[in-house]
Each structure stands twice: as structure tokens, then as C-alpha cells.
Amino acid sequence: MPANRNALIRYKTIDACLRRRNRKWTLEDLVDACSEALYEYEGIDKGVSKRTVQLDIQQMRSDKLGYNAPIIVEEKKYYTYEDPEYSITNIPLTDKDLGRLSEVVNILKQFKGFSHFNEVDSMVQKLEDKVYSARNHTEPVIDFEKNENLKGLDLLDKLYDKIVKQESLEITYQSFRATEPNTFSFHPYLLKEYRNRWFLLGVVNETSPVLNLAIDRIQTIAEGKMPYLMERKREVHHFFKDVIGVTVDKVEPMQVKLFVTRSNAPYVITKPLHPSQKVISENEEGIIIEIKVKHNYELEREILGFGESMKVLEPEKLRERIIRRLKTAKALYEQEKDIEN
Numbered sequence: 642m643p644a645n646r647n648a649l650i651r652y653k654t655i656d657a658c659l660r661r662r663n664r665k666w667t668l669e670d671l672v673d674a675c676s677e678a679l680y681e682y683e684g685i686d687k688g689v690s691k692r693t694v695q696l697d698i699q700q701m702r703s704d705k706l707g708y709n710a711p712i713i714v715e716e717k718k719y720y721t722y723e724d725p726e727y728s729i730t731n732i733p734l735t736d737k738d739l740g741r742l743s744e745v746v747n748i749l750k751q752f753k754g755f756s757h758f759n760e761v762d763s764m765v766q767k768l769e770d771k772v773y774s775a776r777n778h779t780e781p782v783i784d785f786e787k788n789e790n791l792k793g794l795d796l797l798d799k800l801y802d803k804i805v806k807q808e809s810l811e812i813t814y815q816s817f818r819a820t821e822p823n824t825f826s827f828h829p830y831l832l833k834e835y836r837n838r839w840f841l842l843g844v845v846n847e848t849s850p851v852l853n854l855a856i857d858r859i860q861t862i863a864e865g866k867m868p869y870l871m872e873r874k875r876e877v878h879h880f881f882k883d884v885i886g887v888t889v890d891k892v893e894p895m896q897v898k899l900f901v902t903r904s905n906a907p908y909v910i911t912k913p914l915h916p917s918q919k920v921i922s923e924n925e926e927g928i929i930i931e932i933k934v935k936h937n938y939e940l941e942r943e944i945l946g947f948g949e950s951m952k953v954l955e956p957e958k959l960r961e962r963i964i965r966r967l968k969t970a971k972a973l974y975e976q977e978k979d980i981e982n
Contacts (some may be wrong), residue, residue: 654678665719793856809865886939898954902927905950
């Protein structure tokens with residue numbers, strides 16, 4: 642890296658010299674300028690050789706660095722830019738550069754729910770304008786999951802700000818099961834995204850359990866009246882340790898053994914259901930994996946999502962639960978005609 646940094650200093654020095662049209666630059670002049678620049682920026686006092694500067698000029702002229710600098714020699718002695726407006730700092734973006742910028746723009750746009758990132762939004766807009774003006778419009782090559790119609794996205798900025806400033810809130814919240822909204826004090830600690838939904842983790846008071854509130858169920862937030870409970874914040878760091886998803890019930894984690902068919906085994910191996918996953922056996926029909934997790938809705942949904950490709954072996958309680966749900970689903974399909982009529 643030091644050698645590359647030194648070369649960059651020389652390139653910029655040569656560029657600065659050749660842009661100064663009020664004097665003529667010999668090779669010796671450029672050598673002196675580069676030597677002075679390296680001494681000023683890096684403390685290197687051994688100077689620069691003519692050969693090094695000649696190689697630098699060749700590099701700048703070539704396409705290797707993307708410069709294609711129009712460096713010419715006048716009167717067989719003086720170096721200058723053929724184009725007086727040229728500078729290596731103004732080189733156009735290549736198609737490869739523009740492609741990468743397009744991908745970066747798409748990534749940054751995922752944070753547009755946070756008005757806290759207004760400056761980033763402005764940067765994204767500038768990047769989009771730059772990319773659009775520099776190349777023909779093409780379809781994106783990266784497609785992110787998003788739910789732009791999700792309620793509560795306008796609250797992300799305020800919630801983020803409260804967490805950073807360590808301030809409590811007054812929240813009006815109504816869960817799917819509640820018939821009426823409820824207003825209470827809340828100490829926010831963490832924002833979590835799961836499958837295009839956002840959740841807010843925190844506590845109500847010194848003794849309450851950690852709560853996981855869906856952002857789209859928050860109706861209003863206001864300034865809190867209670868001092869922020871900083872000492873409870875550490876509890877959220879391990880809150881999701883033993884779960885799949887975001888539902889955390891007051892149950893102990895259990896060892897879950899699952900059979901996965903041969904055709905689906907690669908998907909489960911390359912994308913584990915949970916960090917605790919390990920393969921405990923394998924044969925021609927498939928693999929048996931084991932995970933240590935709490936029983937929750939997301940665990941069942943994950944298993945059911947594999948359909949006939951996954952089977953619960955242990956524990957028996959979870960096995961029976963999945964069997965009942967599959968029977969219920971089968972019964973629903975069997976009465977499909979009655980529903981349609």
C-alpha cells in the first residue's frame with residue numbers, strides 16, 4: 642500500500658504541474674516536483690528518479706488506470722496536456738464504475754424510511770442523476786425485498802433518534818389482538834427488521850420483560866416523561882439468540898431434529914435455519930439436522946414452508962403440532978368446493 646500511495650502522490654503532482662499552463666515542464670522539473678511532494682506528504686527525502694517519473698507518465702497515458710491522459714511532448718523537451726481542460730481528477734466514469742454506482746444507489750435507497758438520513762438521500766439522488774446522465778437507462782441488476790406500503794415507516798427516524806439520544810417515549814400501540822389502543826411509557830433500545838417488517842425492542846419499566854413492538858401497530862409517539870432506563874439495554878443483545886424470527890415466548894430452548902430430503906438438503910446446508918444448526922447424520926434419502934431454538938410461530942412456519950421436503954423427528958410436541966396443522970390444511974383443501982359455492 643505505501644508504494645501505491647506514493648505513486649498516487651506522484652500522479653497527482655504531475656497532473657497539477659501539467660495543468661499549470663503558465664510555464665513549461667521538463668522531465669527534470671517534474672522529477673523535482675514529485676520529490677518535493679513525497680517529502681512534504683510522506684517525509685521521503687531520497688528523491689525520485691527520472692525513470693520512475695517516465696514510467697508514471699506512461700501509466701497515466703495508458704488505460705490501465707483509466708486515465709488515458711493526453712500527455713504530449715513539445716519541442717522534444719516540454720511535457721504538457723494536449724487538452725488544456727484535462728485533469729485526472731475529471732476523468733469520466735467507466736461502464737464498470739457506473740454499474741457499481743447503480744448497485745450502491747439501490748442499496749442506499751433501502752434506508753429511505755429513515756428521514757434521519759436526509760443527507761444520504763441527497764447523496765443518493767445525486768448519484769442517481771450522475772448515473773442516469775452518464776449512461777442509457779437500463780434495468781437494475783439487484784432487486785431488494787421491500788414493502789413501501791408498510792405503515793409506520795415515517796416513525797423510524799424518530800425512534801432511531803430516541804434510541805441514539807437515550808430518551809424514553811410515550812407510545813400509543815394496538816396489537817392485532819387488542820380491541821383498543823393502549824398508551825404507555827416505553828424505553829426503546831433496538832430497531833430490528835425481519836421480512837420487510839420493522840420492530841422496536843424495549844421495556845416499559847424496571848421489572849417488565851423486554852417487549853417487541855411491531856412498528857406498523859404503533860399509532861403515535863410522544864416525548865417520554867420517565868428517565869431512560871439505560872441499565873436494561875444490555876438485555877436486548879441476546880434477545881433473539883434462541884429464536885427463528887422475532888416472536889420470543891417465555892419458554893426454554895429445545896433441541897429440534899429435522900429430516901430434510903436429499904433434493905432440499907443443499908438449500909438447508911447453505912442457508913441454515915438457525916446459527917445453531919448442525920448436520921448429525923446423512924444417507925441416500927437425505928440428512929438429519931439439529932437446531933436449538935424456542936418454539937414459536939416462525940419456527941412452525943419455516944418447517945411448513947418446506948412442505949413434503951422436511952419432517953420433524955423431535956421433540957414429539959412439535960411433531961404433533963405440525964401434524965395437526967397439516968391435517969387442518971388438508972381438510973381445508975378437501976372442502977374447497979363448498980367454500981367456492
